[in-house]
Amino acid sequence: MGVPELLTSLRELYPPKRLLTTPAQLTPFESDALTAFRARPEAVVLAETQQEVIDTVRLCHREGVPFVARGSGTSLSGGSLPVEGGIVIALNRLNRVLRLDPEQRIAVVEPGVINDHVTRAAAPHGLYYAPDPSSQSVCTIGGNLAFNSGGAHCLKHGMTSNHVLGIRAVLPDGEVVELGGESTEPVGPDWTGMFCGSEGLFGIALEITLRLVPVAESTHTVLAAYDSLQAAGDAVAQVVASGLLPVAMEIMDALAIEAAEASVKPNYPKGVPVLLIVELEGEREVVDADAARLRAVIEASGATDVTITEKAEERALIWKGRKSAFSAVGWLAPDFLVQDGVVPRSRLGEALGEIDRMSTEAGVRVANVFHAGDGNLHPLILFDGRESDALHHAEELAGDILRLCVRLGGSITGEHGVGVEKRSYLPIMFTEDDMALMRRLRSAVDPRELANRGKMLEPTHTPDPHIDAEDDGPGTSPRAVPSAGAPT
Amino acid sequence: MSLAAGRVEALQDVVRQGPRVLPHGAGTKPALCTPPDDVVALDVSGLSDILEYDPAELTFTALAGTPVAEVTEALAEHGQYLPFDPPLSRAGATLGGVVAAGTSGPNAFRHGGVRDFIIEVRFIDGTGRLVTGGGKVVKNAAGFDLPKLMIGSLGRLGVLVQLSFKVFPRPEATTTLRVDLGSTEAALTTMAALGRGPLDLDALDLEPPGRLILRLGGAKETLPARAARLESLLDAPAEHLDDEADAQEWRQAAELSWAPSGSTLVKVGLTARRIPALEAALAQGGARARYSLAGNLGWLAWPGDRDLAELDGALRALEIAGVVLTGTPGHVLIGRKDGGAFATRVRAALDPQARFLEV
Numbered sequence: 001m002g003v004p005e006l007l008t009s010l011r012e013l014y015p016p017k018r019l020l021t022t023p024a025q026l027t028p029f030e031s032d033a034l035t036a037f038r039a040r041p042e043a044v045v046l047a048e049t050q051q052e053v054i055d056t057v058r059l060c061h062r063e064g065v066p067f068v069a070r071g072s073g074t075s076l077s078g079g080s081l082p083v084e085g086g087i088v089i090a091l092n093r094l095n096r097v098l099r100l101d102p103e104q105r106i107a108v109v110e111p112g113v114i115n116d117h118v119t120r121a122a123a124p125h126g127l128y129y130a131p132d133p134s135s136q137s138v139c140t141i142g143g144n145l146a147f148n149s150g151g152a153h154c155l156k157h158g159m160t161s162n163h164v165l166g167i168r169a170v171l172p173d174g175e176v177v178e179l180g181g182e183s184t185e186p187v188g189p190d191w192t193g194m195f196c197g198s199e200g201l202f203g204i205a206l207e208i209t210l211r212l213v214p215v216a217e218s219t220h221t222v223l224a225a226y227d228s229l230q231a232a233g234d235a236v237a238q239v240v241a242s243g244l245l246p247v248a249m250e251i252m253d254a255l256a257i258e259a260a261e262a263s264v265k266p267n268y269p270k271g272v273p274v275l276l277i278v279e280l281e282g283e284r285e286v287v288d289a290d291a292a293r294l295r296a297v298i299e300a301s302g303a304t305d306v307t308i309t310e311k312a313e314e315r316a317l318i319w320k321g322r323k324s325a326f327s328a329v330g331w332l333a334p335d336f337l338v339q340d341g342v343v344p345r346s347r348l349g350e351a352l353g354e355i356d357r358m359s360t361e362a363g364v365r366v367a368n369v370f371h372a373g374d375g376n377l378h379p380l381i382l383f384d385g386r387e388s389d390a391l392h393h394a395e396e397l398a399g400d401i402l403r404l405c406v407r408l409g410g411s412i413t414g415e416h417g418v419g420v421e422k423r424s425y426l427p428i429m430f431t432e433d434d435m436a437l438m439r440r441l442r443s444a445v446d447p448r449e450l451a452n453r454g455k456m457l458e459p460t461h462t463p464d465p466h467i468d469a470e471d472d473g474p475g476t477s478p479r480a481v482p483s484a485g486a487p488t
Numbered sequence: 489m490s491l492a493a494g495r496v497e498a499l500q501d502v503v504r505q506g507p508r509v510l511p512h513g514a515g516t517k518p519a520l521c522t523p524p525d526d527v528v529a530l531d532v533s534g535l536s537d538i539l540e541y542d543p544a545e546l547t548f549t550a551l552a553g554t555p556v557a558e559v560t561e562a563l564a565e566h567g568q569y570l571p572f573d574p575p576l577s578r579a580g581a582t583l584g585g586v587v588a589a590g591t592s593g594p595n596a597f598r599h600g601g602v603r604d605f606i607i608e609v610r611f612i613d614g615t616g617r618l619v620t621g622g623g624k625v626v627k628n629a630a631g632f633d634l635p636k637l638m639i640g641s642l643g644r645l646g647v648l649v650q651l652s653f654k655v656f657p658r659p660e661a662t663t664t665l666r667v668d669l670g671s672t673e674a675a676l677t678t679m680a681a682l683g684r685g686p687l688d689l690d691a692l693d694l695e696p697p698g699r700l701i702l703r704l705g706g707a708k709e710t711l712p713a714r715a716a717r718l719e720s721l722l723d724a725p726a727e728h729l730d731d732e733a734d735a736q737e738w739r740q741a742a743e744l745s746w747a748p749s750g751s752t753l754v755k756v757g758l759t760a761r762r763i764p765a766l767e768a769a770l771a772q773g774g775a776r777a778r779y780s781l782a783g784n785l786g787w788l789a790w791p792g793d794r795d796l797a798e799l800d801g802a803l804r805a806l807e808i809a810g811v812v813l814t815g816t817p818g819h820v821l822i823g824r825k826d827g828g829a830f831a832t833r834v835r836a837a838l839d840p841q842a843r844f845l846e847v
Contacts, residue, residue, distance in 0.1 A: 102684065103760070103761070105683060105684065127684065148633070150629070158600065159627065161633060162600060171829060171830060175828070177827065179826055179830060180826060181824070181826065183757035183759055184757075185757035185784045186639065186640055187755065187756065187809035187810060188811060188821045188825075188826070189640050189645060190637055190639040191637075191826060194632065194637040195830070196633060197629055197632070198633075214684050214686065217685065217686035240546065245656055245657055282688050283687055284686075285710045285713050285717075286688065286706050342623075342625045344545050344624070345544070345545055345546075345626075346544045410623065411628040414628060418629075418631070426630060429630055430631060431620070433617045434620050436617075437838070438631055440840075441632055441837040443837070444834065444836050445830065445833045
């Protein structure tokens, strides 16, 4: 029982081209977008059918070998980090949109379908898939589901789990289950909701029924400049208080603006300290009426410069700048860590002030680009991994920021998930009884911790993935992030 | 120790001591909360209070026994509302009851159901421990999504103690159009077309055979033009309901007061495509129905004197899942079942000593 027996069986299941075992083949799978963590799997299988995934999971269960499901590897929390002594089940080739039903507004897809491709398939029917992580041009629905991914437009549309109606999944022992269905209205316990965001600990989603929404008839995007983060944060609070319901509200600080300008040239106003993006969408008459109210709120909020657009190409450029901000900070520093904490919206100003203070005190630069509308911060902690202790200092600051978020009544992660990176911080949000229940749930579904071991919860089975500081330096280099787009 | 804390501890003791318990709030859905003989009724209605509400935050936290109507009133004072339109709130439904039954009303069409607005849950698990899942912020991906698991948990996965929700600004005004399209087929065609935009409807209901009831909400000055535009998309002249008539229409829909007295109310989750076959089955049983959320949600009024097993069989054949809300206790979930081994294992973790009833 073990890896050699598993490999023998996998050779019967997969042709050589789809069973990777040599070091050169395995290296690309050693980490995901959180490149500070690395682990080499024993093998990678490139599954092409649901049945292959089921068979592989059953073999892993028989041989007691842990497995990690992987889509495009864009996780920023180390969600698809391999387990040493385990295998990776790559799902990119399960990339079929199985059914698109415009009448019922649903799409049934395989887990390796790229987020953007769902929208591409739905577009001819005037529909789209709403959750939009910044990595949407490369990240897969399976990964989105496992980590309950968000995006800039969560403010109105919610996260991935709000758009997943049904799941066919293989549990960690190979049993196949059906959760939910095609209706937006669940009956009985919401098993689908429970499976979403479980970070792969409950098994692998094989077939996913997604809700599609109509493309809005009208969109109105406002770009407002402010002198300080505090002023922009206050403007967000005023928009919320006005009774408007924007689809997105995003803030970028000077460093993030500088990075975006240096990379994708979104043509933001020059030399401004802080930018706020507010977007309205919906029916023409409603957007027109709301736009007038929004203009009044923004004008009264002390904005120093206001740009308004309803043109698709200008809007696309604004969002390109915003969504490329993570990879763009590569222009500012060789390495960065990104945090994803959430604070109550009314405490945004306080949180940003405190992060600024901590950053100055630690002598570590922090760029801020975040989902202000829902209090979801994304401090980008800049450092140079070639300097001794730089990673360590960055990690300390990251930890302090997470503790700050929890102290203010928030969460350690809004949309990136706990993964390997933040699992030691989960207990600061939850009591020992809460943690014990989560471990009991995991254990009831997967007693041997075969599925994505070490993510969200500390593994009780070793070995543990380690931070790879010796081999190639503590690289969280943005250059190593898949070039097609930085995750949210 | 506060009164609520004392009450929670007392509830924990009952769960710990056993034998089996079934929680209830105001009892508006008796089929779900009437315990069999050997099961202890656990009254949660004393746990009633809005603990935190900061209008600027658009979130609130309340004890599970808090009546929905009380929350609605507190939110309305600040121009906010529960966008999932909890049913039976005039009858006294509590927040915990709405979550446990997993019920959303017709106006949930605009922004989503109760599952889309719950953000945090505190409950007593089957070991008697008080546990929390989620958080008091509108976006959160930390830990398993226990708040969603509690949607539709029917008091059988935990005793709900405290809940947090996000809320939205309430539409300044609303207006309703009622149109009779003659047949279910014609109504379904129009319903599907309207569901794909461009108008953002607050509610999209079907009253069989062929009547659609449509609601628009938003800034008052936009409503006349939008209502005219909506009417231009319909194949028949519509009746316009404003002010009290508009309110009345949706009150009776959310209170399910159209259902004949003595009938058994069943909620089903489906898609519009199944409606014709379901209607045929209901006609055989002499039952009535109304559909909300563009046909994703059905409310069935099954004659009280007919065996529910008949409906169970019909729903199974159509692969539709249903939950029985009123009538003689005994049947809970009918029709299609989901969850399989996943459900069994999650239940075992939450309730290892079988203190709660089976789902």
